[in-house]
Amino acid sequence: MAWLILGIAVVTEIVWALSLKWAATTGTVAASAVPITLSFVNMALLALAMRGLPAGTAYAVWTGLGAVGVTLFGMILFGEKVNIVQGAFIALIIVGVVGTKFFATAS
Numbered sequence: 001m002a003w004l005i006l007g008i009a010v011v012t013e014i015v016w017a018l019s020l021k022w023a024a025t026t027g028t029v030a031a032s033a034v035p036i037t038l039s040f041v042n043m044a045l046l047a048l049a050m051r052g053l054p055a056g057t058a059y060a061v062w063t064g065l066g067a068v069g070v071t072l073f074g075m076i077l078f079g080e081k082v083n084i085v086q087g088a089f090i091a092l093i094i095v096g097v098v099g100t101k102f103f104a105t106a107s
Contacts (some may be wrong), residue, residue, distance in 0.1 A: 002052025
């Protein structure tokens with residue numbers, strides 16, 4: 001269950017980071033409220049996941065997959081560019097997350 005909650009936290013992290021970019025380009029008070037609200041939800045989900053996972057594991061997966069997701073969606077939504085070397089290192093993050101999950105002691 002902790003891994004599922006962490007997965008939801010990762011999705012929230014990605015949406016949160018993308019909402020920061022959106023809020024910065026929109027510049028309205030309402031747009032600014034979205035990332036603020038998501039940051040509370042995001043932290044609550046991460047804290048909940050840490051009840052069943054080691055803090056280092058949860059945080060590494062959360063930040064790693066969050067960075068990968070923001071990069072991918074930044075490319076799709078905002079036309080951001082990633083070169084082949086950056087793509088290779090992003091792939092290494094995914095390998096690290098898979099390894100972390102495979103060798104984790106918590107369920």
